[in-house]
Amino acid sequence: MIRAEINMKKAIIVIDDEKIILDSLKKEFQNHFDLTYDFEFSESGEEALELIEDLISDGYQIPLVISDYIMPNMKGDELLIKIKNSLPDTYNIMLTGQATLSGVTNAINKAGLYRYIAKPWETNDLVLTVKEALKSFDKDRELEYRRKQLEIANENLLKLDTAKTYFLNLLSHELNTPLIGIKSAVDILKYDIHNEELIEMLDLIAESSQRLKKFTDDSLFLTRLLTDKYEIKPSEDSICSLLKDSLRVKKDVINEKNINVEIKCSPEDIIVKFDFTLIKKCFDIIIDNAVKYSPSDSNISFRLSLENNVVKFESLDSGVGFNSKYLENSFSFFV
Secondary structure (H helix, E strand, C coil), rough: HHHHHHCEEEEEEEEEHHHHHHHHHHHHHHHHCCCCCCEEEEECHHHHHHHHHHHHCCCCEEEEEEEECCCCCCHHHHHHHCCCCCCCCCEEEEEEEECCHHHHHHHHHCCCCCCCEEEEHHHHHHHHHHHHHHHHHHHHHHHHHHHHHHHHHHHHHHHHHHHHHHHHHHHHHHHHHHHHHHHHHHHHHHHCCCCCHHHHHHHHHHHHHHHHHHHHHHHHHHHHHHHHCCCCEEEEEEEHHHHHHHHHCCCHHHHHHEEEEEEEEEECCCCEEHHHHHHHHHHHHHHHHHHCCCCCCEEEEEEEEEEECCEEEEEEECCCCCCCCHHHHHHCCCC
């Protein structure tokens, strides 16, 4: 709507009770302004208010009002205050040689007077002031338009965020429910089946369902982090104990590959304030990588040290390491 307002017809209202003044202003404005603006002239405050009402009804925008101060029935400050109350975005200029200090002050305080120009005016000064006022008006409307657009965009983003959260929750439920059923069915079938080939196929099903569940859980967890839905809850605890707990989860794989794991903590018990879920997730990923890519009958060393109030965690294994061309993407999501 504001963008449409920027392209509306625009009228500048000039009010003075002396016709010779209006004629002089009309000639000067015609010489310095193109047809972008319609200049409308009134000889009294009452006439100007009626003119403004008619122009608004005809779809005009009124960026600027220029008014004399001393006029019969209604002085310039009173008129500008009335206009400001109905058109708060309109700029105004008082053009007079007889304005009192109280009148100018009143216009400044209650009508937001943009500029006071004394009579007789200097043409270049008047024209420059009018152009600056019009430029400021257009800039204000453009800023207002952009603010409204940002509000609309923000509302749309909030709606999308809500829809995305709902979809992810629904996805999690709809995936996890059948995955639990698959795991239970596999466990029951393996109990009664003794055919090695069938058991191998059931193991493949179980492994695939577990990978899918892990991917679902990781996706939801990552989404909560990226959308600030995850609430960090730090608490003081032993980070060495957390590392040992994470290693216990991998105990079966470690034993199967006959990997020797060494844990070094310096000092022996490092107490740190951290979010348990986030740091455990970090340990799980690093330990999983080290165990998965280390050869059988090898050694892995995990070291935790405290240096200048900074905890350093190192994982040393005998894996093949990263190909240099993949290093730059090693911390990308799901790589």
